[in-house]
Amino acid sequence: MQHDASQHLWSPFATEKWSLITSLDDYSRKLLFADFFLHETTWAHLYAAQILMQTYGVPVRYYVDNLRVFRFITHNQSVYLTQDWQTDDADPRWRQVLRGLGVDVTYALSPQAKGKVERPYRWLQDRIVRTRALEHITTLDDARSVLRDELARYNQHQVHSTTHQIPDIRFAEAQASGHSLFRPFVLPKPYQSPQDIFCLQTMRVVNSYRCMSLFGQDILIPNVPPRVEVEIHLVPNFPKQLIEARVWWSGKMVHLFNLPMALAKAVHF
Numbered sequence: 001m002q003h004d005a006s007q008h009l010w011s012p013f014a015t016e017k018w019s020l021i022t023s024l025d026d027y028s029r030k031l032l033f034a035d036f037f038l039h040e041t042t043w044a045h046l047y048a049a050q051i052l053m054q055t056y057g058v059p060v061r062y063y064v065d066n067l068r069v070f071r072f073i074t075h076n077q078s079v080y081l082t083q084d085w086q087t088d089d090a091d092p093r094w095r096q097v098l099r100g101l102g103v104d105v106t107y108a109l110s111p112q113a114k115g116k117v118e119r120p121y122r123w124l125q126d127r128i129v130r131t132r133a134l135e136h137i138t139t140l141d142d143a144r145s146v147l148r149d150e151l152a153r154y155n156q157h158q159v160h161s162t163t164h165q166i167p168d169i170r171f172a173e174a175q176a177s178g179h180s181l182f183r184p185f186v187l188p189k190p191y192q193s194p195q196d197i198f199c200l201q202t203m204r205v206v207n208s209y210r211c212m213s214l215f216g217q218d219i220l221i222p223n224v225p226p227r228v229e230v231e232i233h234l235v236p237n238f239p240k241q242l243i244e245a246r247v248w249w250s251g252k253m254v255h256l257f258n259l260p261m262a263l264a265k266a267v268h269f
Helices: 042-056 095-100 113-133 140-156 165-175
Strands: 004-007 017-022 031-037 063-064 106-108 200-205 211-214 217-220 229-239 242-249 252-260
Touching: 004 042, 004 165, 017 042, 017 113, 017 140, 031 042, 031 140, 042 063, 042 229, 095 106, 095 200, 106 140, 113 140, 140 165
Parallel strands: 004 063, 063 106
Antiparallel strands: 004 017, 017 031, 200 229, 211 217, 229 242, 242 252
16 A cells, blocks of 8 residues: 655635545555645554545555655654664554554565655646636635545546556556455454554543543542553544543443644644
């Protein structure tokens, strides 16, 4: 699975650039995921992986660049800073999720090495920007409508110049013949919801009064002993501008609550 993003002024009438995140099947060249986001964040890439895996299954491997969302990289040592952790000594949240699902990650060392997923951005930028200019599109929702039409044309009708097949047909033939490497998406135990996998995660210690602090708020956590560490799984709900917090301890979810997204000013969802 070749995965990348392109930040571009996708409409000449828009007031800001948007990020187009795409996932391309290496064998069939089918674009399995493509959507616009206001910002390229960890959550945006987690959401892309969730939609892809729940729709098509779990791929063997992701091929990505060295963006901080995908990989922890340290730079050269200096006389002013001592770095105890080296490259890949820690995993960003995106890679933790893929490891938990048994998906390998390979990193490209240059933009040229990701030619298969970079190439579609050329014609997408050309066709989508032209269409939006003609239709005077300014909103993200209208832009998504144009993107869906382009994806349908490319996946279902265009003969690929390398494979000489339509991507949809090539992808379906691989599945029908048993040669596809995708496997069904199954939640790892003990989780019972995809929201506990595709989420941002943090840890907190419950105090003697069974309370913890999150985004400056003191929150009572029932059903746990005092002074234990709990996992907090955070899932943003953008339409309602809420953050759903799912509290896990000792292998089970013990509490669920929502907070206004405005409280999480330090978190870039």
